[in-house]
Amino acid sequence: MSGLVLVKCKLNHLRGQPVSGVLGNVYKVDSDTALLHKVDGDKVSSDAGCEGPDATELLACGAAFVRVSPPPAAKKPKATKPKPKPEIKATKPKPEPKPEPKPEPKAEVDLSALDASVASLERKLKTGALDDLLEDLLAAEEAGKTRKSAVEAIKERLSEVK
Numbered sequence: 459m460s461g462l463v464l465v466k467c468k469l470n471h472l473r474g475q476p477v478s479g480v481l482g483n484v485y486k487v488d489s490d491t492a493l494l495h496k497v498d499g500d501k502v503s504s505d506a507g508c509e510g511p512d513a514t515e516l517l518a519c520g521a522a523f524v525r526v527s528p529p530p531a532a533k534k535p536k537a538t539k540p541k542p543k544p545e546i547k548a549t550k551p552k553p554e555p556k557p558e559p560k561p562e563p564k565a566e567v568d569l570s571a572l573d574a575s576v577a578s579l580e581r582k583l584k585t586g587a588l589d590d591l592l593e594d595l596l597a598a599e600e601a602g603k604t605r606k607s608a609v610e611a612i613k614e615r616l617s618e619v620k
Contacts, residue, residue: 462507464526465494465516471573472602479512521567522598567594576608583615592616
């Protein structure tokens with residue numbers, strides 16, 4: 459699992475469905491855990507995880523996907539023979555690097571409107587109730603079912619609002 463990023467899908471309607479990555483990879487959303495597993499031909503990997511660029515793209519889809527901390531690595535057995543310690547020379551202590559600012563996590567976005575039919579989604583869009591979520595809804599729909607009529611309805615509403 460080295461080099462893979464654990465990504466979890468927050469959209470219930472995508473469980474058991476394939477998701478495309480930017481590298482041409484296909485991932486399947488596990489029905490039980492909602493973690494993404496790489497698909498190679500007809501075989502779904504038993505290890506969860508996405509390749510770095512795919513994970514970055516998927517995580518950029520608003521609240522549809524989230525990064526999950528990997529399980530702790532197994533402890534390596536201790537060496538039987540201790541290695542001799544190298545001689546320590548006096549040196550000036552290096553200044554500690556400044557920690558990178560942590561990006562603020564995005565607030566949870568209610569994307570449940572995508573779980574409904576396209577007709578229901580269109581009605582909700584016309585009311586303006588989803589105007590604050592349009593970008594997130596579009597990203598999630600394009601990353602998920604990609605229902606052509608739903609994508610068009612969201613894009614149309616986006617053009618009306620802007």
